[in-house]
Amino acid sequence: MINTDKIVRRLIALTAVLASAAVWWPTPAQAMRLKEVASVQGVRTNQLVGYGLVVGLDGTGDQTTSTPFTTQSINALLQQMGVTVPAGTSMQLKNVAAVMVTAQLPPFAQPGQQVDVTVSSLGNAKSLRGGTLIATPLKGADGQIYALAQGNLVVGGAGASAAGSKVQINHLSAGRVPEGATVERAVPTPLNQGEYLQLDLNANDYNTAREVARAVNAKMGAGVAQALDGRVVRVRMPASTDARVAFMADIENLPLELAAPAAKVVINARTGSVVVNQTVTLNACAVAHGSLSVTINSTPMVSQPGPLSNGTTVSRDKADITIRQEPGSLIQLPAGTKLADVVKALNSLGATPQDLLAILQAMKTAGALNAEIEVI
Template identity: 50%
Template sequence: MLRILLTLFAALTFSTPATAERVKDLGQFQSLRSNQLTGYGIVVGLAGTGDDGLEYSTQGMKGIAARFGITLPPNLNPALKNSAAVMITADLPAMAKPGQRLDITVSALGKAKSLRGGTLLMSPLRGADGQIYAMAQGNLAVGGLGVEAADGSKLSVNVPSAGRIPGGASVERAVETGFGDTPELTFNLAEADITTATRVAAAINQSLGMGRARAIDAVSIGIMAEPGQEARIALMSRIENLTVQPADAPARVIVNARTGTVVINGAVRIRAAAVSHGKLTVRVDEDPRVIQPGPFSRGRTETEQASDISVIEQGAPMFETADTASLADIVKTVNAIGASPADLVAILEALKQAGALKAELVVL
């Protein structure tokens, strides 16, 4: 598996030439970002899989009843098996206008076993500033399934305590972007890179005229623009469709210690080094023996433990890496010695400590 993975990355790295990309694929304008919305609500219509009388679920139901002029007794604590308290989350896209629909995710807050078949009652969704930006309501689509038998046995498929409502929220308020009045437009790269930021600014200047754009830092590019939303929208559309040759990614080795996955990008280089990596195997064999007492004796049958510990060390020849070895050379060397993912990680860490690995080693 390791051989196939490394060979695949080598083929992709050395057979695919770098191509130019659109500016819109490298980042986004600072004013055009989404906003997170959250809310609290009650799901009703469950088939006995609700919260079963939790205090906050009961308070939520009393609040809903109060909307319709119904006042429940203060000491009433009904067993709300057919309802559940939930948290609602959604993303409000940039420039969303009142009346547009949003997809929402509904997740159980308490002991509800399943939200299948439930209906979310009208609930407000608030932004980070505490203002209401959308209202949510609708029937849940739950992909999970939970079944519980009378003897206590349970079966759960996926997560039945969470679901989605496509188009379940209606936007009630637009977010003020203010990009029409700012002194200049700001384009932010998705990944910080000084070279890419400089190239994006140069491409904008080449298209719009010198001095219109400047690289503020490794992420942001400032663009001079005329005031007014219509003029700036046209300018932003023009900039987004410019093509730029992004900078090569920095040399990096990614190691997932939990799964044993090792990914090496094409910029990795290794200086001249000699490596010897052997394998040590410890084997423990247990051979217990049963000892019987003599005839007519008062002894008891006992078990005598017999263990045999052996250590096998497989010698490995030392191999040498050439100066500025490329990814293809690394793949050939690893395949030649038959290193496992764990062995490869140990070799890379040692090369990094020795100063021979010219790359950032990232362990997940």
């Protein structure tokens, strides 16, 4: 006969053991794919830029008196069309705007493919809404034309003004032309050139470079990949083009067991943002924090002369300066080995994000913060 109570007690004991194991068992290494930590050297996007004109605006274009280059561009465009504007003609253009056109040329893009472009006002146009970008060549860093852009703008904003009042939603001086550029020239890539291909890691880390080389060699054979330093892994490629594509398809999804990243605290001094990664730890320390405020009040005072004194009225400002320092008690912070402990300790200070910037730097100097501080 089966003893039900005994089985239930064993299940409860097993559950307790598993629950406690989740606390003391070491955290597994972070699993990522190779293509998330490395990129192929030379296989990247390329920035394109061009200067053009947007026409068809509803009276919201550039004011030609303060943007003479718009008038010059119109004259040059009309001359290409066979139209000659008499010299000295004052052109009052309200429906035209000079713009800069930018685009990202993706890797392996071939002639005839289309890419999105961003159009931004260069002068003092009030709005580009409803405008049409006329044919604009887009050039790369080498000065060669790689795409040609043209099309109707999509502006994610709206606005209206009358009698000195103005209402505007979002931004009206920039817009996009979806698939507005046609690729005219392809950029060569090193995928089919040479015997070796270079993988560039996103971050300089020797352990990651070693793990990438190990994963590729385990999949494709010993000696195929070699870690040259903490950033570069050299891979020997097959001879044929088709085999190289299949080779890259096989290795880009290889799983990598990576160690935790280096402890780092990233501080944005402009916005007061503080980001702490999971490996940051604290040593036991004590922190006292208070605030110092200086208030200056200026009160205008008028000195009036007496009757028949031939004096003049004098106006002066009386300044009252007050310095106030808030008391700050000394708070003891325990050592924290987990991110949750670090967050709890920093929150106990009750400091604003701007104050936290100075506190973290002081803790780093005192040796209580086990992390690298990076200010962006």
